[in-house]
Amino acid sequence: MRNVFYRILILVIIIEILFAIFWPPGLWTLVLIVPIFLIGLRDVANKRQTIRKNFPVLGNIRYLLESIRPEIMQYFVETDTEGRPINRIFRSLIYQRAKKQTDTTPFGTQSDVYKSGYEWLAHSVYAIQDRKMDHDPKVRIGSKDCKQPYDCSLYNISAMSYGSLSKNAVMALNGGAKIGGFFHNTGEGAISPFHIEHGGDLVWQIGTGYFGCRNKEGEFDIEKFTENAVRPTVKMIEIKISQGAKPGHGGILPAVKNTEEIAAIRGVEPHTTVFSPPGHSAFSNADELIQFIKKLREASGGKPVGFKLCIGRRGEFKDFCRAMIKHDTTPDFITVDGGEGGTGAAPVEFSNSLGMPLRDGLAFVHDTLIGYGLRKEIKLIASGKIMTGFHMIRAMALGADVCTSARAMMLALGCIQALQCNSNTCPVGVATQNKMLMNGLNVEDKKQRVANFQKGTIHSFVELLAAAGIPDSSQVERRYINRRVDMTRICTYEELYPSIQEGSLID
Ligand SMILES: Cc1cc2nc3c(=O)[nH]c(=O)nc-3n(C[C@H](O)[C@H](O)[C@H](O)COP(=O)(O)O)c2cc1C
Ligand code: SF4
Secondary structure, rough: OHHHHHEEEEEEEHHHHHHHHHHHHHHHHHHHHHHHHHHHHHHHOOOOOOHHOOOOOOHHHHHHHHHOOHHHHHHHHOOOOOOOOOOHHHHHHHHHHHHHHHHHHOOOOOOOOOOOOEOOOOOOOOOOOOOOOOOOOOOEEEEOOOOOOOOEEEEEEEEOOOEOHHHHHHHHHHHHHHHOOOOOEEEOOOHHHHHHOOEEEEEEOOOOOOOOOOOOOOOEEEHHHHHHHHHEEEEEEEEEOOOOOOOOOOOOOOOHHHHHHHHHHHOOOOOOEEEEOOOOOOOOHHHHHHHHHHHHHHHHHOOEEEEEEOOOOHHHHHHHHHHHHHHHHHOEEEEEOOOOOOOOOOOOOHHOOOOOOOOHHHHHHHHHHHEEEEOOEEEEEEEEEOOHHEEEEEEHHOOOOOEEEOOOHHHHHHOOOOOOOOOOOOOOOOOOOHHHHHHHHHHHHHHHHHHHHHHHHHHHHHOOOOOOOOOOOHOOOHHEEEEEEEEEEEEHHHHOOOOOOOOOOOO
C-alpha cells in the first residue's frame, strides 16, 4: 500500500507539472491535494500506528470511525432497552422529568415480561388515594449520640467532586438541592465555593486524601475538619471507605482537570494526576473506625456521621458491627454503593470485576445490622443505578431508607452519555474544567431541571406506593417485589433474600 501511495504521489506530481505548463488554473487542485499528501507523508513517517503506516491516508478513516463510534451507536444502532451504562428508556425518562415534559408512555411496555430477571411490584386492590399520601416524605437521620439529626429527602444527589465535575455543574446541582429540599453530597474533593453559593444542604464527604481536612503530609487534621464541619450548610459527614465503581482504589483526578483553583481547594500540586491512597491513614481496623466516627461527631457539634462502602469481604462488615456493640456507638448512617456504580475515572478491571452489586450488598448490610440488633440506630442510604420510582421501592424492599443517584442527576444536568468524563472534553460542560465547554451549561436553567427531576421521581415513587396500598416508605417489604427467575417460575424478594431474626447474629 505504501508503494501504491508513492506511485500515486509521482503520478500527481507529473499531472501538476503538465497543468502548470498547459493549463495554469488547474493548479488550484493543489489546495486539496497538498494537505492530503502531507497527511500521507506524516502517516508513512509515523512509527506508532501500523495501520496508518501501511495504508497512508486511508488508514485514518479507521481512527475517525472509532472516535465517533459511541455517537453512531447511540443515535443509530442501540435500541431503547439496550444502551449502556444507562439505556435510552431511562435516559429519556430523566430528560422528560427534568424538562417537565410528558413522561407517560404509549402502547404498553417495551420490556419482555417473560424474560428471566424481569421484576415488578405487587399492586393492591386497596390502592390508597393520592391525597392521603405524603408527597414530600422525609426520613430522620441521627442515632442516640447525634445532637443535630437531619430530616432527609428520600432521593438525593450522590457524591461527585468539584474537579470531576465543572463548577457550573456543581452550582446547578447545589441550586437544585436548595429548590427541592434534598441533599447534595460534595464527593471527596473538598467543599468548594461552588458548593456553598446556592445554599443547598450538603453532605461533606471525606475520602482517603482528606481533601479539606488534611495537613501537609496528607493526613487527617481535626482542626481543619472542625472549621468545615460546623458550617451551617453541612448537614451530615460521610467517610468514604469505598465506592462501587473502584473499591479498594483511591480517587483519581486526571492532570488535565487539576487546575490551579482545584489544587488550591484540595491542597495538592496543580496540573498533576492526583491519586488518593486506596485506604485510610486515620484508622486501620474496625475499633479505630468506630472511634473515628465518634471523634468526628463530637468535633462537628453532634452532626450525623456515617460511612460509604461497597461490600467486599462480608466478614469485615461483621467486624464493624461487633465494634459498634463493643463501643456502644454506631454511625448515624451507612451508604451502600453497588458495583454497578459510576465514576469519573477508574481502571477497567476495578469497574468490571470488583464490588458486590447493590441489591446483594444492601440486603446483606440490612440483614447483618438486624442480626446484630443495630438496625434501629442506623439509617441506610443506597446508590447504584437508582433512577426511577420503581428503583427506589426495590431498594427500600431490600433495606434502604434513603436513595441517591449520581448519573441520573448528571443526565438531568444535560449529560448525553458521551463517556468522556475522564478526558476533559465533556461536550455538555458537566464533567470538564474546559472554560469554553463549561460556560455552555446554564446554571439557572439546569438547577431547575435537577429539582424537577428529583420531584418527578419522588412523585412517581409515592404514586407506586399508593398503587401497592403501602402508606409510607418504611413499610415496603420484600414480599411485594417479584422477579421472574425462569419462564415458569416467579420468586418474591423475600424468597430470594430471606429476612433474618432481630439479634440472631449476636452470639
Ligand atoms: C463523575 C462521578 C464522580 C464521582 N465521584 C465520587 C466521589 O467523589 N466519591 C464517591 O464516593 N463516589 C463518587 N462517585 C460515585 C457516585 O457517588 C455513586 O456512588 C455511583 O455513581 C452510583 O450511583 P449512580 O449509579 O446513580 O451513578 C462518582 C460518580 C460519578 C459518575
Ligand atoms: S456528556 Fe459529559 S458527563 Fe456525560 S458521560 Fe459524556 S463526558 Fe461524562
